[in-house]
Amino acid sequence: MSFEQDQAYHKTFIDLAIDLASNNVRSNCGGPFGAVVVKDGNVIATGVNRVVVAHDPTAHAEIEAIRLACRALASFQLEGCDIYSSCEPCPMCMGAIYWARPRAVYYAATQADATDAGFDDSFIYRDMALVPEARKIKMVHMLHQGAGASFELWRVANRKVLY
Amino acid sequence: MSFEQDQAYHKTFIDLAIDLASNNVRSNCGGPFGAVVVKDGNVIATGVNRVVVAHDPTAHAEIEAIRLACRALASFQLEGCDIYSSCEPCPMCMGAIYWARPRAVYYAATQADATDAGFDDSFIYRDMALVPEARKIKMVHMLHQGAGASFELWRVANRKVLY
Numbered sequence: 494m495s496f497e498q499d500q501a502y503h504k505t506f507i508d509l510a511i512d513l514a515s516n517n518v519r520s521n522c523g524g525p526f527g528a529v530v531v532k533d534g535n536v537i538a539t540g541v542n543r544v545v546v547a548h549d550p551t552a553h554a555e556i557e558a559i560r561l562a563c564r565a566l567a568s569f570q571l572e573g574c575d576i577y578s579s580c581e582p583c584p585m586c587m588g589a590i591y592w593a594r595p596r597a598v599y600y601a602a603t604q605a606d607a608t609d610a611g612f613d614d615s616f617i618y619r620d621m622a623l624v625p626e627a628r629k630i631k632m633v634h635m636l637h638q639g640a641g642a643s644f645e646l647w648r649v650a651n652r653k654v655l656y
Numbered sequence: 657m658s659f660e661q662d663q664a665y666h667k668t669f670i671d672l673a674i675d676l677a678s679n680n681v682r683s684n685c686g687g688p689f690g691a692v693v694v695k696d697g698n699v700i701a702t703g704v705n706r707v708v709v710a711h712d713p714t715a716h717a718e719i720e721a722i723r724l725a726c727r728a729l730a731s732f733q734l735e736g737c738d739i740y741s742s743c744e745p746c747p748m749c750m751g752a753i754y755w756a757r758p759r760a761v762y763y764a765a766t767q768a769d770a771t772d773a774g775f776d777d778s779f780i781y782r783d784m785a786l787v788p789e790a791r792k793i794k795m796v797h798m799l800h801q802g803a804g805a806s807f808e809l810w811r812v813a814n815r816k817v818l819y
Binding site for chain 1: 670671677680682684689690707711719722723733734744746748750752754757763766769772773774777788794798800802803804805809813817
């Protein structure tokens with residue numbers, strides 16, 4: 494595939510992600526974000542922000558698209574898939590991307606654009622980088638003698654599926 | 657509430673989170689993780705790792721518990737709630753926690769314990785801290801003249817619900 498064809502290929506899907514984001518605002522369904530999962534040139538799943546309507550703080554466009562794509566593929570991995578997002582993923586979605594292990598992520602707007610629009614995920618990136626005790630949300634490590642119990646069971650489990 | 661009562665209060669729920677984690681391994685349902693959402697002394701929701709059985713890379717214990725708790729409260733925020741987790745949350749779950757905005761998070765095992773048990777989320781924390789071009793998963797910022805379109809619509813939207 495030539496560079497030009499390659500650019501046109503990617504543009505098809507990033508256009509779709511941006512359209513999904515815009516239509517989500519127009520239809521008053523949620524935040525201005527959209528995402529698409531593509532495999533071998535085919536759209537496997539799309540997602541839009543549904544946080545408010547679904548009462549679900551995790552219902553970001555990328556998370557929705559990843560969950561639907563994995564369901565469609567009957568797999569907990571997005572092997573050989575690409576994710577196209579209207580905006581650079583937030584820390585939660587970035588974490589989900591690492592666990593889903595797609596081939597690549599393409600995005601249009603940046604973290605800075607999102608912050609300008611009132612979605613301050615740069616705050617989350619900064620706060621997560623601090624030691625737990627210094628974060629805005631109180632985080633407490635409780636010393637507990639049973640803390641390792643489930644990991645011990647996991648180590649000796651016969652039928653576990655690694656993920 | 658005295659310090660001792662306070663410790664006993666928290667221990668009740670962290671015990672439950674650890675039991676959920678252990679039982680999840682024993683029953684061969686998924687990874688060794690459990691979480692509990694508590695409000696005013698009542699358990700609102702629990703969650704366990706269901707990544708493999710649900711074909712859902714986002715189905716970590718904390719995400720499951722947050723989603724169920726928000727559904728139970730019919731809210732996209734965990735106002736006044738505490739989250740108890742058998743283990744320090746991974747970056748994805750940490751991001752979800754920032755969006756859900758609980759009062760506090762209590763956890764037993766640490767990130768290092770999880771890494772020792774084969775769940776290397778410290779790799780994700782390290783990789784996310786790099787510039788996008790340097791990350792293990794290919795991440796590409798696509799310059800696109802429509803990148804800001806959905807944000808422009810959001811800025812002038814009348815009926816939007818901020819989240």
